[in-house]
Amino acid sequence: MKDIRRNLVDILVAEVKPALGCTEPVAVALACAKAKELLGEEIVKHNVLVSPNVYKNGMCVGIPGTERLGLKISVALGFIGGHSENGLRVLETLTTEEVKQAEEYIDNNPVSVSPAETKEKVYIEVNLKGATRTSKVVIRTKHDNFVYLESNGDVLLSEEPQVEVAVTTEKEVNILDTITIKELVENVEALDFKDIEFLLEGITMNQEIANYGLDQKVGIGVGYGIKKSMEQGLLGDDLLNNAMMITAAASDARMAGVKMPVMSSNGSGNHGITAILPIVAYNKKFPQTDEKLAKSLAISHLVTAYVKNFTGRLSAVCGCGVAASTGATAAMSWLMSGDIKQVEGAMEHIVASLSGMICDGAKSGCALKLASAASAAVQSAVIANQNCFVPQKNGIVGSNVEESIQNLGRVSDKGMSVTDEVIINVMDDMNKVK
Structure with a gap:
């Protein structure tokens, strides 16, 4: 290794x-x-x-x-x-x-x-x-x-003056450019618990703001609405709906401006919510040890970073949908089986399903996107756990997971630059209307 x-x-x-x-x-x-x-x-x-x-x-x-x-x-x-x-x-x-x-x-x-x-x-x-x-x-x-x-x-x-030089140098030694997902997972499995124990703080922090969004309707109330629907029997009390509920509720509260911190991931609080809370939902249904939980969070955050390395830190696509959900599904798939083929397969399911989700800014509507991201993360892991995978060279899904993420990056960073300009212009025009 x-x-x-x-x-x-x-x-x-x-x-x-x-x-x-x-x-x-x-x-x-x-x-x-x-x-x-x-x-x-x-x-x-x-x-x-x-x-x-x-x-x-x-x-x-x-x-x-x-x-x-x-x-x-x-x-x-x-x-x-x-x-x-x-x-x-x-x-x-x-x-x-x-x-x-x-x-x-x-x-x-x-x-x-x-x-x-x-x-x-x-x-x-x-x-x-x-x-x-x-x-x-x-x-x-x-x-x-x-x-x-x-x-x-x-x-x-x-x-x-050193910015461009520094970026070039960093690219030459950036492990996220060349690492495989298999190497990433194997190294996380070998990490000392004490080095990543701090990641568990994100569970406490992000659960607290999710609970706020569940206790009272804030923002759109996506998480609150899912909770009420579960209580009324319209939705089942299962893993998928619980992941959607708590992830959306945290975003409801955060986008409404509730004065509570969240644990962010790769420069975004909503990324942190998406990378962490679906795993929390899984842990509630299928309890894990603290060490196993910390390592799953490490996989989630690192896979999120891996995807962002190719899509860009901010882009025309929703990072929660294409990056943090990919991290969450990889982590949940690893918790379910530890099988690297299933982890990679779950990640490619996200590429096949949510790659077109646009980013039109941070706002209350993000809770809907995070609900979709959490749902897709659970769904992708569950399907992969049954050894059901997207075929190679299927749309932008490549010959392996690394190529699939790189293809996603090309579409996101280069292919949608004009889309990003149009989104910004549309929002700016609406903002000027009085």
């Missing part, structure tokens, strides 16, 4: 983190908080630029602690009460008074948030001007990755 255990643990530590609120507006608030700290005085003028994908994902989503939606309130929250040292939990320490001040700020001041002319998926630039000082902050590639910091003309951090 090719020993890449250390590499895999490093990926998990980097990509599985708590986050409060939808990651794109949170990242904008984080950048704004940092820029305000570097300015050190009252803001006279500001300009916030974000990549089209960040713009799309933050346009309609609920923000924790407030009834307001979108990026403008995120900007104000970052300016008024954000603390950049909290990273992606930047909104967690905001007081009720600070939220009120932020709401008053956007009611009384024009807030500038515009799409930047960039092909970067994750890019946020904040320029501030005070009475006597200026500041500039840039986040790139990952939602909490500061690459440029400037305070009153003094450059405190500048990684911009």
Whole structure:
């Protein structure tokens, strides 16, 4: 076995983190908080630029602690009460008074948030001007990755010139480019429990927000509606419906802006919900040891990262549908049998079924997509467990699972770039209608 255990643990530590609120507006608030700290005085003028994908994902989503939606309130929250040292939990320490001040700020001041002319998926630039000082902050590639910091003309951090070189170098040594799913699973099976025990925190965290969405109708109420339908006998109390219910309920609460953190995966809270909660549903029906559970979560998060490596961090397709659900189905299939052929087969079922699910931004409707993603994850694992597989070279399904994921990446990253532009334009046009 090719020993890449250390590499895999490093990926998990980097990509599985708590986050409060939808990651794109949170990242904008984080950048704004940092820029305000570097300015050190009252803001006279500001300009916030974000990549089209960040713009799309933050346009309609609920923000924790407030009834307001979108990026403008995120900007104000970052300016008024954000603390950049909290990273992606930047909104967690905001007081009720600070939220009120932020709401008053956007009611009384024009807030500038515009799409930047960039092909970067994750890019946020904040320029501030005070009475006597200026500041500039840039986040790139990952939602909490500061690459440029400037305070009153003094450059405190500048990684911009090395970005392209760094990306090229990373691609040459990135194990996700060349690893097989078999190698990934075998290495996870050989991991020390203590190295991945922290992943179990995601179960507690994401279950808590799911329970909130089940106890009361928030957002659309997808999870709540499934629960009520199960109680009325319209739906059965089975694995598939339970996975749909808790996954959707967590997204209902998160997209509504409920002030509770979730364990994210690969830069997205909804990815974390989808990668974790179907496994929780499986564990409730078929209890596992903590070590087996932690290793299944590791498979889920790492397969999610594997898919995202080819589709891109943000894209025209729903990452919960094509990436996190692939991770969840791989993990559940592994829990069911441990058979690598069934794990690979379950993953290819997702490629065959959900590859066309578009991403039209983070919003309350995401709970419906997460319900579909959770349902497909369970269904795909169950079918594979019966040794029923998609044939090779079937649509975009390739000769093996690795080729299938790479084909999905080509369709998502290259083939749907125009689709992404159209989605953003449609949303932007609707947003302008008063």
